[in-house]
Amino acid sequence: MLTIINWKYIAIPVISAFIGWLTNWIAVKMLFHPKKPVNFGLFIIQGIFHRRQKEIARKLGDTIEAKLFSHNDIYEILTSDEFIKSVIPVVEQSLEDFVFHKLTNINPMLAVLPETIFYPLKGKLIEVFEDLIPQIMNGAGNILEDQINVKDIIKEKIENFDVAELEDILFSILKSEFKMIEYVGGILGFFIGITQLIIIHFF
Secondary structure (H helix, E strand, O other): OHHHHHHHHHHHHHHHHHHHHHHHHOOOOOOOOOOOEEEEOEEEEEOOHOOHHHHHHHHHHHHHHHHHHOOOHHHHHHHHHHHHHHHHHHHHHHHHHHHHHHHHHHEEEEEOOHHHHHHHHHHHHHHHHHHHHHHHHHHHHHHHHHHHHHHHHHHHHHOOOOHHHHHHHHHHHHHHHHHHHHHHHHHHHHHHHHHHHHHHHHH
16 A cells, blocks of 8 residues: 555656646647648647737737837938938049049040049039938938838738748747746646645645
């Protein structure tokens, strides 16, 4: 009788731990599996990401546009002093190439003129464009706001994203976390088994 009782003391926590681990392992796997719906008659089972991909895409699009990245972020970048200052050297280089090279190609007669004549023209053009660049960036920001819908782009990308690839990405990043979920299920199951033994023994 003592042997049977001792065996129960071991078996109940171990079985409970196994059930807890198995339950969490199944829960993790069911995030992505089964990939196709499986009909059991009364209910249908399919991986959560596969079954709710469109809903997840829509909600992520709404959340990202509202809280993480929106038209205002794009507009602020385009119209910021730092961005405009970074654009000016590119414009200056393009104007220099235009004045000293392409302009003479447009009118070969200008090639006979000394280069010193072109420096004031280059300087004047740079002054004009330095005043125009903020206006151009403001206009570009408004155009982007009209033509780019951040929410729809994100929604479409996620809807068309291969869920199998997403599974590989998540498991490569969160492998240890998913394992921890399984282990926690086993640990909780073990303590539930201990609790059952205490209840059986004392009550």
